[in-house]
Amino acid sequence: MRDLQAYANIVNARLEAIPEVVPEGRFAVGEMPWLLSESMRYSLSAGGKRLRPAMLLAAVEMLGGSIGDALDYACAVEMIHTYSLIHDDLPGMDNDTLRRGRPTNHVVFGEGQAILAGDGLLNCAFETMLKAAADRPDRALDCLLAMREIATGAGVTGMIAGQVMDLYCEANNIGDVNALQYIQRNKTACMFIYPLRAAARLCEAGEEALRALTDYGRAFGLLFQATDDLLDVTGDQENMGKTLGKDAESGKLTCVSAYGVEGTRALVERLHREALCALEPFGERAAFFAALVDSMVDRTK
Amino acid sequence: MRDLQAYANIVNARLEAIPEVVPEGRFAVGEMPWLLSESMRYSLSAGGKRLRPAMLLAAVEMLGGSIGDALDYACAVEMIHTYSLIHDDLPGMDNDTLRRGRPTNHVVFGEGQAILAGDGLLNCAFETMLKAAADRPDRALDCLLAMREIATGAGVTGMIAGQVMDLYCEANNIGDVNALQYIQRNKTACMFIYPLRAAARLCEAGEEALRALTDYGRAFGLLFQATDDLLDVTGDQENMGKTLGKDAESGKLTCVSAYGVEGTRALVERLHREALCALEPFGERAAFFAALVDSMVDRTK
Numbered sequence: 260m261r262d263l264q265a266y267a268n269i270v271n272a273r274l275e276a277i278p279e280v281v282p283e284g285r286f287a288v289g290e291m292p293w294l295l296s297e298s299m300r301y302s303l304s305a306g307g308k309r310l311r312p313a314m315l316l317a318a319v320e321m322l323g324g325s326i327g328d329a330l331d332y333a334c335a336v337e338m339i340h341t342y343s344l345i346h347d348d349l350p351g352m353d354n355d356t357l358r359r360g361r362p363t364n365h366v367v368f369g370e371g372q373a374i375l376a377g378d379g380l381l382n383c384a385f386e387t388m389l390k391a392a393a394d395r396p397d398r399a400l401d402c403l404l405a406m407r408e409i410a411t412g413a414g415v416t417g418m419i420a421g422q423v424m425d426l427y428c429e430a431n432n433i434g435d436v437n438a439l440q441y442i443q444r445n446k447t448a449c450m451f452i453y454p455l456r457a458a459a460r461l462c463e464a465g466e467e468a469l470r471a472l473t474d475y476g477r478a479f480g481l482l483f484q485a486t487d488d489l490l491d492v493t494g495d496q497e498n499m500g501k502t503l504g505k506d507a508e509s510g511k512l513t514c515v516s517a518y519g520v521e522g523t524r525a526l527v528e529r530l531h532r533e534a535l536c537a538l539e540p541f542g543e544r545a546a547f548f549a550a551l552v553d554s555m556v557d558r559t560k
Numbered sequence: 561m562r563d564l565q566a567y568a569n570i571v572n573a574r575l576e577a578i579p580e581v582v583p584e585g586r587f588a589v590g591e592m593p594w595l596l597s598e599s600m601r602y603s604l605s606a607g608g609k610r611l612r613p614a615m616l617l618a619a620v621e622m623l624g625g626s627i628g629d630a631l632d633y634a635c636a637v638e639m640i641h642t643y644s645l646i647h648d649d650l651p652g653m654d655n656d657t658l659r660r661g662r663p664t665n666h667v668v669f670g671e672g673q674a675i676l677a678g679d680g681l682l683n684c685a686f687e688t689m690l691k692a693a694a695d696r697p698d699r700a701l702d703c704l705l706a707m708r709e710i711a712t713g714a715g716v717t718g719m720i721a722g723q724v725m726d727l728y729c730e731a732n733n734i735g736d737v738n739a740l741q742y743i744q745r746n747k748t749a750c751m752f753i754y755p756l757r758a759a760a761r762l763c764e765a766g767e768e769a770l771r772a773l774t775d776y777g778r779a780f781g782l783l784f785q786a787t788d789d790l791l792d793v794t795g796d797q798e799n800m801g802k803t804l805g806k807d808a809e810s811g812k813l814t815c816v817s818a819y820g821v822e823g824t825r826a827l828v829e830r831l832h833r834e835a836l837c838a839l840e841p842f843g844e845r846a847a848f849f850a851a852l853v854d855s856m857v858d859r860t861k
Binding site for chain 2: 375379385390392403
């Protein structure tokens with residue numbers, strides 16, 4: 260069984276090799292200007308854990324599919340995640356100047372180029388998947404359905420809807436639990452649920468697997484957010500420098516502000532059970548996914 | 561033969577009906593918040609000529625395809641065009657407060673929501689095409705190849721590359737003819753070339769049609785830009801209120817600043833010939849496209 264780092268390494272190697280992300284000639288038509296490539300690469304190589312693409316690849320292996328066929332979809336998921344961070348950090352949104360200890364994209368390249376780097380990564384995610392799909396005409400429908408899952412998760416009834424609500428609630432001091440749940444399910448959980456569903460599509464998995472991965476992805480996404488919120492206030496060393504610390508001070512809506520520390524601990528426990536329960540149909544083959552939630556919960560103990 | 565307005569009406573009717581663009585419940589998971597829908601619709605319904613989607617539909621009819629099968633791809637092209645305008649107008653880019661006589665998206669909804677409305681429209685373009693493609697599993701490969709053309713035109717070696725170069729040249733006062741050509745080919749012409757190529761893919765047209773439509777799209781796009789630049793300085797009434805007027809005053813790189821008025825007139829004449837020449841393989845069936853360039857050139861006389 261591969262671990263998270265092993266999958267992350269596979270993703271990183273492929274991201275380096277995707278032609279669109281490698282600098283090309285400056286003024287040649289049909290080639291990307293070096294500046295766009297550089298700004299996209301700057302954020303793409305900022306050292307994330309590659310959690311979302313790793314989970315997509317792990318799901319493909321669990322379902323008996325080929326990692327090679329799924330790799331460009333995994334990279335696309337990471338491009339989408341990265342674009343959302345670049346746009347999130349902009350002065351018109353969260354106005355963050357640091358991410359993972361490095362200056363944010365707009366601080367380095369300027370606001371306009373950062374907007375375009377984000378647009379570029381989102382569009383490039385689809386270019387990358389469509390190229391992979393066109394290279395497998397025998398599997399056109401599976402590829403198309405996988406892409407559709409990713410587009411849905413990232414889209415106007417998924418991640419972007421969550422972002423809109425998040426920004427709206429912050430600007431208008433709205434802090435009810437319904438809003439929190441809407442934001443966490445859409446902004447955070449959708450980008451776990453739908454990449455897993457894409458893996459199922461690539462493997463032509465049946466309805467049961469699709470449902471199980473959807474349930475796991477939702478529980479995982481909410482758990483990811485709840486443990487982050489919890490670690491933030493319980494002062495875990497590893498998290499001291501994170502943006503969330505700032506949020507806690509600023510009174511931003513989090514699981515802890517909504518449910519209290521004990522309430523959040525109970526939520527973490529419930530989501531942990533739900534995630535493991537969702538994995539039952541896969542038995543031993545789901546070891547990667549079981550270990551992933553176990554380790555996440557362990558950090559809060 | 562339908563005219564531009566007839567195609568635009570078809571596009572407008574369909575844009576109204578696409579579920580993702582119609583407001584839905586506010587906090588329901590899996591539904592778009594009203595605010596996102598409203599901000600996307602605000603710019604989408606701002607009264608453009610629908611030139612790009614109309615040309616896609618006209619190409620499909622010319623090639624003997626079905627408008628119904630192509631309609632969602634046409635709408636996607638308009639969504640992409642609209643997102644690029646919203647992001648272009650942002651304070652970090654051109655900082656425009658008016659477009660087509662109405663306040664720009666960020667003036668109405670705020671900068672953060674405007675960034676997300678743009679992201680939403682770009683992602684929604686792919687969601688819309690992927691839904692249409694999933695509804696036609698018998699034509700999965702054609703749909704996929706059509707989507708890929710549109711993604712390429714809009715993407716990091718197409719429109720976005722042109723935007724990056726445009727912003728870079730303006731910020732650094734770069735004004736050479738190579739840069740101008742790069743920007744106009746990528747930023748402007750690609751979003752005519754690739755939607756036409758998408759039409760050819762949807763109709764399973766051969767290499768000759770693909771090449772002819774590529775040549776026409778390129779000539780058309782450059783002609784579109786050159787006539788706009790020309791009308792701007794020759795003071796055509798219809799264009800007096802346009803952004804380009806501002807550009808001419810600000811010393812922005814245009815065809816006229818690069819080639820002079822007479823040089824631009826000669827360029828218009830050459831591109832007009834090239835566009836008509838590219839249509840030859842289609843004979844009488846290309847009447848819509850011939851009329852389109854003729855009327856564009858007539859306006860400069």
